[in-house]
Amino acid sequence: MDTLQRSQIKGLFSFPIDLQPLIDEIPLSIVVLDTNRRIVMLNRALEALTGFSKEEASGIPCHHILRSKICLKRCPAMHMNEESEPVCVESDLINRDRKLIPVRINLASLKDSNGKVKGFLETVEDTRPIRELSASINQAYSFAQLKGRSPQMEKIFQILPVLAQSDSSLLVTGETGTGKDLVAEAIHQASSRAKGPFVKVNCGALPETLLESELFGHQKGAFTGAVENKPGRFRLAHNGTLYLTEIGDLPFSLQVKLLTFLDDQVVYPLGSDKGFQANVRVIAATHRNLEQMVSEGRFREDLLFRLNVVRIHLPLLREREGDIRLLLDHFLNSLTSRFRKNIKGFSKKALRILMDYQYPGNVRELRNVIEYAVNVCQEGKIQPHHLPAYLTETRPLIKETYTVKEQVSPPIQSGLNEHKLHETEQTWTDLERKMIMNALVKTRGRRSKTAALLGWGRSTLWRKMKQYGIDQ
Amino acid sequence: MANKILIPLYGNDVAPRFDLATEVLITDLDENREEKIVVLPQASAEQLCSLVMAEEVDVVVCSGIEEEYYQYLTWKRVKVLDSVIGPWESVLERFYKGRLKSGDILCDKKG
Numbered sequence: 001m002d003t004l005q006r007s008q009i010k011g012l013f014s015f016p017i018d019l020q021p022l023i024d025e026i027p028l029s030i031v032v033l034d035t036n037r038r039i040v041m042l043n044r045a046l047e048a049l050t051g052f053s054k055e056e057a058s059g060i061p062c063h064h065i066l067r068s069k070i071c072l073k074r075c076p077a078m079h080m081n082e083e084s085e086p087v088c089v090e091s092d093l094i095n096r097d098r099k100l101i102p103v104r105i106n107l108a109s110l111k112d113s114n115g116k117v118k119g120f121l122e123t124v125e126d127t128r129p130i131r132e133l134s135a136s137i138n139q140a141y142s143f144a145q146l147k148g149r150s151p152q153m154e155k156i157f158q159i160l161p162v163l164a165q166s167d168s169s170l171l172v173t174g175e176t177g178t179g180k181d182l183v184a185e186a187i188h189q190a191s192s193r194a195k196g197p198f199v200k201v202n203c204g205a206l207p208e209t210l211l212e213s214e215l216f217g218h219q220k221g222a223f224t225g226a227v228e229n230k231p232g233r234f235r236l237a238h239n240g241t242l243y244l245t246e247i248g249d250l251p252f253s254l255q256v257k258l259l260t261f262l263d264d265q266v267v268y269p270l271g272s273d274k275g276f277q278a279n280v281r282v283i284a285a286t287h288r289n290l291e292q293m294v295s296e297g298r299f300r301e302d303l304l305f306r307l308n309v310v311r312i313h314l315p316l317l318r319e320r321e322g323d324i325r326l327l328l329d330h331f332l333n334s335l336t337s338r339f340r341k342n343i344k345g346f347s348k349k350a351l352r353i354l355m356d357y358q359y360p361g362n363v364r365e366l367r368n369v370i371e372y373a374v375n376v377c378q379e380g381k382i383q384p385h386h387l388p389a390y391l392t393e394t395r396p397l398i399k400e401t402y403t404v405k406e407q408v409s410p411p412i413q414s415g416l417n418e419h420k421l422h423e424t425e426q427t428w429t430d431l432e433r434k435m436i437m438n439a440l441v442k443t444r445g446r447r448s449k450t451a452a453l454l455g456w457g458r459s460t461l462w463r464k465m466k467q468y469g470i471d472q
Numbered sequence: 473m474a475n476k477i478l479i480p481l482y483g484n485d486v487a488p489r490f491d492l493a494t495e496v497l498i499t500d501l502d503e504n505r506e507e508k509i510v511v512l513p514q515a516s517a518e519q520l521c522s523l524v525m526a527e528e529v530d531v532v533v534c535s536g537i538e539e540e541y542y543q544y545l546t547w548k549r550v551k552v553l554d555s556v557i558g559p560w561e562s563v564l565e566r567f568y569k570g571r572l573k574s575g576d577i578l579c580d581k582k583g
Contacts, residue, residue, distance in 0.1 A: 051555075059581030064557045067488045067536035094489060094536035096555055096575075 007041065029124040032110070035117060037062045037077050049103075049126060051096025066124070068093040068105065076107045077120050084109060090127070102127045144186030146179055147330050150320035156183075156312060163310055164190035169262060171247075171307045172285040174314030177364030180285040181245065183312060188241040193281060196240030201233050204249030212254055213270050222271025234267040237280045247307065248288030248299065255300045262306045282307070317362040327363060328354055331370040332382075339374055347381045353391055433468045436461070440470070475501040477567065478529040480520065481509070484559045485579075490537040491517035497560055498527055505568075517541045524550055533563055533572065 008016040020041070023030050029046035031039055039057045042065075047053055052065050063071035070076065070091035080087075086108035094100050103124050110119040142148070143157040163170060164187045172180045181200075188198045206214055213222075217232025234242060244250070250258065261267060262282065266275035284307045293299035317324065328346065336343045346354065350373075359365050369388055377386040384392050435454065443449035451461040464470075477500075479486055480493030487493035492515045499507045512519060521541055524532060531551045545552050556563055558578025566572040 056577055060557065060577065060579050063482075063488050064485070064535065064579065069489070069492060072482065072488060072492050094491075094538060098537055098539040098542050098554070100538050 029126075031062065031066070031122045031124070033062050033077065033120040033122060035119060037075065037120070039065060040119065046124060049095060049101070049124060050093070062122070066093055066122075067095075068103065068124075070105060076105075077109075077122075080107070080109050080117065080120070082109075082111070082115055082117060093124070102131060144189060145182045146186060147327060148320060148323045149326055150315075150323045152315040152320055153323060156314070159312070160187060161190055163187055163312070165192070166310070167281055168309040169281070169307050170283045170309070171290075171311045172283065172314065173290075173311065174285075174287065175316055175362055176287050177359075177362030178314035178316065179363055180287075180314060181243075183314065184241070184243045184245075184283045184285060187283065188243075188281075191241070191281070193240050197237055198241050198243065199233050199237035200243045200245060202245050203254075204246035208251040208254065211251065212257070215254070216257065216267055217269035219269050219271035222269075226271070230269070232267060232269055234261065234278050234280055235269075235276055238278050239280075241281045241283055244282065244284045246286060247284035248286040248290060248293060252298070252300070255303045259300065259303045259306060262303075317359045317366060324355055324359070324366070327366055328370065331367050332374065335371055335374040341374055341377070342379045343374060343377055344381050347383050349384045350382045350387060353384055353387060357391055429468075432464070433470070436464060436468065436470060476527065476529045477501075477531045477533060477564070478524055478527065479533045479560050479563065481560060484561070486533060486535050486556050486558060486560055486563055488535045488557075490520060490532075490534045490541060490554075491515060493520065493534075496520070496523065497564075498529065499564065521545060524548075531567075533567065 007019040009019050009022065010016045020043075023041070023043040026043060027045055029049045030043045031046050032041040034040050038059055038061055042054055042057055047057075050057075050065055050067070057065045062077075063075070068091045070089050076087045076089060086106060088104065088106050090102070090104055092100055092102045104127050106123045106125075108121050109117045110121055112118050143160050146153070146157070148154070148157070160183070170184075170187065172183050174180055184200075185198060188194060201211075201215060203211065213226075213230060213232070215233050217230045217235055218226050220226060220229050244258075261278075265278060265280070267278050268275050290299050290304050290308075294301045294304055317327075328351075332343065332345065335341075354369070357369075361368070369391065372388050373382045373386045377383070436450070439450045439453045440447075443453060447461060448458055451458045454461065456464075476498065479497045480490055481487055481495040481497055482493065487495075494512050494515050496510050496512065497507055498510060499505055510523070512523070517538065521544060523529075524545060525548060529550060531553065532545060533553045533556050535555055535557055537552065537554050542552050542554065553567075553572060553574045553576075555575045556572065556578075558576070562578045563572060563576075566576065566578065
């Protein structure tokens with residue numbers, strides 16, 4: 001590669017400059033080919049895109065390195081002559097990481113002073129970001145992976161891009177399955193930190209001692225078993241976003257350490273007195289009521305104030321007007337194409353059941369219900385028997401586990417159910433009592449005949465009569 | 473010991489893409505290294521995977537392959553040596569010597 005590095009441009013300045021460093025600084029992937037379409041030179045961006053180094057690729061036919069579909073089907077360079085204009089084609093390539101990447105390839109011929117083609121200049125553009133962008137623009141009623149058209153969600157969709165642009169700490173609250181993780185990731189992706197890492201830590205998943213070293217890292221020899229330096233999640237998230245999920249489960253002692261970090265943005269690994277200035281945006285999420293935890297002395301008030309700079313509360317699915325139908329259709333469409341099923345939609349009865357259900361597990365539960373139905377249903381429409389049995393059986397009483405006070409929707413539905421059940425019980429009791437009385441009247445009080453008439457044993461009849469006070 | 477080898481072809485070279493190959497070379501160490509070339513009706517990674525399974529191939533030597541098919545073949549206990557570049561004869565020769573590995577470039581470098 002020495003010769004490549006020595007390739008120079010003359011005439012641009014009063015002195016020659018090296019070509020390789022110049023093209024390395026261009027963020028677009030560039031490759032220079034000779035007339036046999038062998039690689040003469042490539043830049044750093046192309047190395048990153050294909051996974052092949054300059055040393056490996058130099059002198060090799062382009063199609064072995066680029067591995068693009070267009071190379072093998074109809075290489076545009078093959079038919080290029082002196083008169084040909086540059087060409088632009090959409091294609092894809094498989095890189096060394098075994099990823100299929102959609103690309104846009106521009107090819108232009110390089111001519112000498114006599115106008116003879118002496119080689120080709122090829123630029124390769126990774127079109128994944130453009131595709132993702134257009135896909136997200138084309139999707140109505142959504143922000144990244146979040147879907148909804150209810151007024152509650154529209155408000156959230158309006159504010160998310162604004163929040164993404166700020167660098168303030170963010171607290172996301174909402175019950176399980178409402179989409180807290182999606183919000184955190186969407187904010188990261190829409191922010192200026194999108195190119196940086198998004199590091200997620202579940203504060204409830206690790207014991208206190210491990211969590212401290214996981215979050216803040218440790219110095220070699222800080223404790224038994226610390227055989228080497230560990231950077232910690234804060235350091236790994238440098239220039240990116242750190243997402244602390246289940247922040248309500250963060251041990252009290254670590255709350256102080258997190259508080260210190262939020263104040264001065266310096267991370268001190270365990271056993272080290274040297275701090276690291278981490279440029280990290282913190283997003284925290286919890287399903288717990290932090291205010292209540294503060295009043296119970298289980299969560300530091302000052303930490304809550306620092307995290308609570310901006311707060312997003314995700315509504316319960318059953319409170320999102322019109323979203324259940326939207327999400328049912330959305331998940332049905334995406335899952336049928338994923339599982340390659342030919343399912344046309346929901347039958348009226350199945351739809352009624354799905355619309356009436358309360359979804360205590362929110363969007364996650366709805367998605368799981370549809371995934372179950374899509375798996376069970378072979379084709380046609382989803383019928384009630386394709387749905388999980390617990391939806392069609394007696395509706396379970398919703399366990400009231402809401403922790404945030406303002407979240408508690410009046411338990412009207414569950415109250416009704418309870419009432420109905422009680423009513424049914426009373427009716428059956430009355431009915432059975434009446435049944436025994438009628439049988440007794442028919443048999444003129446003869447108990448053995450009454451028992452036979454009812455299809456019971458004598459002892460059962462005796463027990464029931466005693467239960468209803470008929471024998472008195 | 474791996475006995476049956478499959479190499480997707482592009483002319484005399486290992487095909488740059490597994491999913492776009494329309495010819496494959498299959499050779500068997502057990503049968504005096506007899507080489508046969510199979511022409512596929514169309515390029516398809518799925519069909520090629522089916523052929524690998526039907527032929528009970530032990531090793532696939534290829535260049536670009538998508539992760540999905542790489543994982544599938546590996547899961548089916550087929551060894552995959554990918555990102556191998558060069559004429560299939562040289563590749564096979566190195567394989568027989570037990571020295572072929574993923575990422576080997578056996579192309580003549582000109583230019």
